[in-house]
Every structure is written in structure tokens, then in C-alpha cells.
Amino acid sequence: MHIRLKIWRQENSQDTGKMQDYELADVNPDMSFLEMLDMLNEQLLEQGQRAIEFDHDCREGICGQCGVMINGRAHGPLKNTTTCQLHMRSFREGETIYIEPFRATAFPVKCDLKIDRTAFDRVIQAGGYISVNTGQAPEANSIPIGHPVAEAAFDAAACIGCGACVAVCKNSSAALFTSAKITHLVLLPQGAVEAQQRVRHMVDQMDAEGFGHCSNTEACEAECPQQISVLHIARMNWEYNKAQLLKK
Amino acid sequence: MGQWTQKTLTRKNWMAFTGLFLCFFLIIHLLGNLQLLLPDEQAHLQFNAYSHLLSGNIIIKIISWVLYASIIAHVVYAVIIMLTNKRAGDVKYHYDRRGEVSKWYTRNMGLLGTIIFIFLVIHFRDFWYVYKFGSLPLDARGNKDLYTLVVAVYSETWYVLVYVLCMVALCYHLLHGFFSAARTLGVYHPRYVQWIRVIGWIYSVGICAGFALIPIYVHFLK
Numbered sequence: 001m002h003i004r005l006k007i008w009r010q011e012n013s014q015d016t017g018k019m020q021d022y023e024l025a026d027v028n029p030d031m032s033f034l035e036m037l038d039m040l041n042e043q044l045l046e047q048g049q050r051a052i053e054f055d056h057d058c059r060e061g062i063c064g065q066c067g068v069m070i071n072g073r074a075h076g077p078l079k080n081t082t083t084c085q086l087h088m089r090s091f092r093e094g095e096t097i098y099i100e101p102f103r104a105t106a107f108p109v110k111c112d113l114k115i116d117r118t119a120f121d122r123v124i125q126a127g128g129y130i131s132v133n134t135g136q137a138p139e140a141n142s143i144p145i146g147h148p149v150a151e152a153a154f155d156a157a158a159c160i161g162c163g164a165c166v167a168v169c170k171n172s173s174a175a176l177f178t179s180a181k182i183t184h185l186v187l188l189p190q191g192a193v194e195a196q197q198r199v200r201h202m203v204d205q206m207d208a209e210g211f212g213h214c215s216n217t218e219a220c221e222a223e224c225p226q227q228i229s230v231l232h233i234a235r236m237n238w239e240y241n242k243a244q245l246l247k248k
Numbered sequence: 249m250g251q252w253t254q255k256t257l258t259r260k261n262w263m264a265f266t267g268l269f270l271c272f273f274l275i276i277h278l279l280g281n282l283q284l285l286l287p288d289e290q291a292h293l294q295f296n297a298y299s300h301l302l303s304g305n306i307i308i309k310i311i312s313w314v315l316y317a318s319i320i321a322h323v324v325y326a327v328i329i330m331l332t333n334k335r336a337g338d339v340k341y342h343y344d345r346r347g348e349v350s351k352w353y354t355r356n357m358g359l360l361g362t363i364i365f366i367f368l369v370i371h372f373r374d375f376w377y378v379y380k381f382g383s384l385p386l387d388a389r390g391n392k393d394l395y396t397l398v399v400a401v402y403s404e405t406w407y408v409l410v411y412v413l414c415m416v417a418l419c420y421h422l423l424h425g426f427f428s429a430a431r432t433l434g435v436y437h438p439r440y441v442q443w444i445r446v447i448g449w450i451y452s453v454g455i456c457a458g459f460a461l462i463p464i465y466v467h468f469l470k
Contacts, residue, residue: 072341074346103341105335170333203255206256207255207256210335213256213329215355217355219350234435237431237432239434241434
């Protein structure tokens with residue numbers, strides 16, 4: 001198939017950047033979206049031009065590295081799918097495809113489609129952990145955890161931190177990401193111990209990074225590759241309000 | 249103090265508290281106004297007596313101050329939240345179809361709120377201001393004759409039209425607002441979330457249909 005592309009090009013974080021037009025012939029409909037970009041990059045390199053930079057790693061939909069705005073939608077037109085799991089058969093012959101980086105003040109563009117998502121790392125560093133002395137692996141069944149609780153915690157832990165929730169949010173809110181980690185840990189006995197300080201520190205860091213408010217539009221859940229539930233946001237609010245009221 | 253007013257989550261809490269208080273007020277306001285649907289002679293004296301009762305009662309006075317404060321706080325926090333959100337996402341997408349994955353009224357609470365605010369200004373000027381500070385004639389029992397004023401205002405077709413359109417805006421605002429307030433305050437259990445959805449629908453449609461019915465009824469049947 002033959003496609004037209006409009007891709008965001010930006011030399012570095014200081015550059016203003018602009019949309020640039022490309023055309024690509026002989027695209028195989030069974031190619032993944034990233035393979036299509038690889039093909040374009042090979043052609044650009046052969047012509048002596050700078051390749052388009054984009055993040056990717058596993059290309060199996062589990063690492064959360066890839067992620068761009070495709071035709072105005074986070075990770076492209078499919079719901080709950082990473083960019084690497086999107087295939088060219090989802091597009092029409094001759095279609096013009098817009099590719100832009102995820103946008104948020106907390107996610108500055110580094111180069112082309114590559115953004116700096118370390119704001120997420122700092123939110124996790126603020127409290128997305130449990131404090132234990134590491135040593136030998138503990139006996140797995142020494143702390144009994146019911147199966148439904150373990151499953152619920154794991155559902156929250158499935159977040160891959162791709163940033164699509166922020167990109168699709170009209171307020172660039174990181175509520176879904178932050179709340180997923182808070183819920184994951186508060187559900188488990190090991191995490192419940194530090195629940196209060198965790199939620200306060202992580203929410204404070206989320207604010208400090210410059211993410212916006214959650215308006216509960218639920219767009220994040222629709223685009224999340226891991227289908228992280230928006231009810232985690234309610235859980236975060238609950239834990240935060242509780243922590244504010246009960247803190248010493 | 250900052251932790252109660254400056255965090256994204258606490259600001260949303262204030263929006264939820266003030267919003268839910270306004271939701272509660274709307275129920276009382278609607279129940280009182282339903283007296284306008286009574287037969288003419290009865291509605292006339294009863295509605296005026298009810299208005300007089302409200303304006304004299306100290307408890308009602310306190311509640312009315314909470315009401316004014318809630319309206320102002322709801323608007324002020326909405327503006328603060330909007331400005332923060334603007335800063336959080338100041339670069340726009342060239343091609344933006346994010347709207348496909350959420351409902352339009354959840355994304356336009358500010359616009360709907362602005363319509364409601366303009367409506368409130370008109371509403372306060374036409375009834376509240378005239379009743380409190382204007383010179384209304386007295387009815388047979390010596391109460392200020394608000395009833396005649398209401399019937400006169402609702403005889404204007406354009407006014408009824410604008411009123412009903414504003415109630416549609418209010419309905420969508422409540423539809424998201426009621427549910428969103430519950431989520432902000434932390435209702436996370438799936439069962440109660442479902443209930444709140446249903447209660448929110450019944451509440452929003454009930455309130456707005458009730459308020460819209462009154463001017464239409466008065467316009468055509470009085």
C-alpha cells in the first residue's frame with residue numbers, strides 16, 4: 001500500500017519543530033506501525049537524511065517504551081493497544097497519517113517523536129515502593145494473600161508506564177498512572193504499612209511535575225494498553241483524603 | 249493551609265463539596281418552586297407566603313450564605329483548575345481526535361458551567377434582586393407579590409426558551425458533576441459506582457425536567 005505521512009520533526013529540546021511530509025510506497029499491510037517507521041528511516045538514511053527518532057524496545061506490547069500520537073489518538077486508532085501492536089492494515093490505501101509525540105508540559109520533547117518521561121520515574125521514586133531489608137528471597141506463602149486480592153493488585157501493577165493516559169487527557173493528568181501504583185501497593189499487606197505517606201508523597205510529586213487535574217472523562221482507561229481501570233483513581237482519591245484526615 | 253487548597257486533589261475536593269451542596273440546594277429549590285404549578289388562587293398566596301417564610305428564617309439565612317459562598321468557591325476553583333490544566337498541556341496536537349474516547353459533556357464542564365453562571369446572573373437579577381432590594385407590590389396577605397412577577401416574566405416566549413436551554417446545559421453539567429464528585433471523594437467500590445451512575449441520571453434528569461416544566465407550564469397555562 002501507498003501512504004502519506006505528516007511527522008513531527010524536532011532536532012532537540014530547544015528546537016521549535018514542525019510537521020514534515022513524507023510519502024511511502026510498497027508498505028505491507030501486515031507490517032507493524034514501527035516497522036513502517038523503520039522502512040521510512042532506511043530510505044531517509046539512504047538519501048543521507050537524519051532518521052526519525054522514536055522510542056521502542058520489546059515490540060511485544062509489554063514494555064511501554066513506544067508511544068506516539070497517531071491521527072490524533074494515543075497509540076493510534078485502536079483502543080487499548082500499544083503503538084508496536086498496531087499494524088498498517090488498520091489504515092487505508094493512500095491515507096494521510098499524522099504522527100506526533102505525546103504532548104504534556106511534564107513530558108518535554110527530546111527529539112522528533114521521543115519524549116522525556118522521567119517525570120513518571122520521579123513519581124514512583126516518591127513512594128511507589130515498599131521499604132524492606134532485602135536478603136534471601138522470602139518464603140512465598142509466609143504472608144497469606146487471598147486470590148482475588150492478589151489478582152486485583154496485579155491488575156493495577158500491570159501498568160507499563162507508557163504515558164498514553166497523560167497524552168490522551170485533556171488536562172495532561174497523570175492520575176491513572178499514579179493511582180495504579182498506589183492501588184497496587186495498598187491492596188497488599190506489604191504495601192499497606194506505608195500507605196499514608198506513599199499516597200501523600202506520590203500525589204505531591206505528581207503535582208510538582210506539572211501534571212493537570214483529573215476531570216474524570218475516563219479517556220485514559222479507553223486508551224490504556226493495559227486497560228488500567230479508572231476506579232484506581234477513585235481509590236487514590238480515597239486513600240489521599242484518608243491520609244490527609246488521619247495523618248499525625 | 250496549602251495542603252488543603254493547593255493540591256490538585258484537594259482543589260477537586262472543594263469542587264466536589266461545593267458542587268454537591270449546590271446539588272442539594274437544587275432539590276429544595278425545585279420542591280419550593282413546584283408550588284407554582286398549583287391552581288392559580290392557591291399558588292398565588294401560598295408561593296408568596298413561602299417566599300416570605302424563607303427570607304425571614306435565620307437558618308435559611310445561614311444556608312443562603314453557604315449557598316453564595318459555594319457558588320463563588322465553585323467558580324473560583326474552576327478557574328484555578330482550568331488555568332493549571334492549561335499550563336499542564338500548553339502545546340496542542342496538530343491533529344486531535346482524542347474526543348473519540350470520552351463524552352463531550354465530560355470535556356466541556358467549563359463551557360456548561362459558564363452558561364449556567366450567565367443564567368444565574370440573569371436569574372438573580374430578575375428574581376432575587378427584585379425581591380430583596382426592589383419594590384414589589386404586596387398581595388392580599390401583605391406578603392411581597394413574587395408570584396405575579398414570576399408569571400409576568402414567564403409570559404415572555406424568548407425568556408422561557410432561554411430558560412429551558414439553560415436547563416439542558418445544567419442537566420449535562422449535573423450528569424457529569426454528580427458522578428465526578430463521588431469519584432473525587434473516593435467512591436471506588438464497583439457496586440456503589442454503579443448506583444451513583446444511576447442515581448446521578450435520575451437526579452440530573454429529574455431536577456432539570458422539573459425546573460424546565462415550571463416556566464413552560466406557567467407560559468402556556470397561566
